[in-house]
Amino acid sequence: MTKLAGTKTWADRWGVTGDSGTEYVVSRKDDGSWACSCPAWKFHKAPRPNCKHIDRLLLELAGFERQPTVVQPTVVRPQIAPPRAPVAQQHIPVINLGAMAELARLRVRKFREA
Ligand SMILES: [Zn+2]
Numbered sequence: 001m002t003k004l005a006g007t008k009t010w011a012d013r014w015g016v017t018g019d020s021g022t023e024y025v026v027s028r029k030d031d032g033s034w035a036c037s038c039p040a041w042k043f044h045k046a047p048r049p050n051c052k053h054i055d056r057l058l059l060e061l062a063g064f065e066r067q068p069t070v071v072q073p074t075v076v077r078p079q080i081a082p083p084r085a086p087v088a089q090q091h092i093p094v095i096n097l098g099a100m101a102e103l104a105r106l107r108v109r110k111f112r113e114a
Contacts, residue, residue: 001026001060010035016053026057 004013010027016036017023024038034054035041041051050058080098 001057014057016057018053024053026053 001017002015004015004025006012007027009029011030012028014026015023016026018038022038024036026037027035029035034050036051036053038051038053041048041054044051078096080096083098083102
């Protein structure tokens, strides 16, 4: 956003770049009312809610810089090992039901062979 020179009607004016890259002028009157030059605001019936440019400017004026989009970490689900999974996979620090079943099966077999 860029601070612009005020006018008689509009005490404070800022240039705010919209998502499409178009710059809109957000203005504030002395009485505290806001206006924006974007079509969404201009063509909205009164009482007009703040458009996203006004909201963005208010947030920035309040000291909240626009945060970059946070990339959510991908949730990795533990894989249930197939029934024939090698025993070496048992160190995986998740409850590996397939491997546990395999281990139990091997133990039973060992017991029977003993
Ligand atoms: Zn707007």
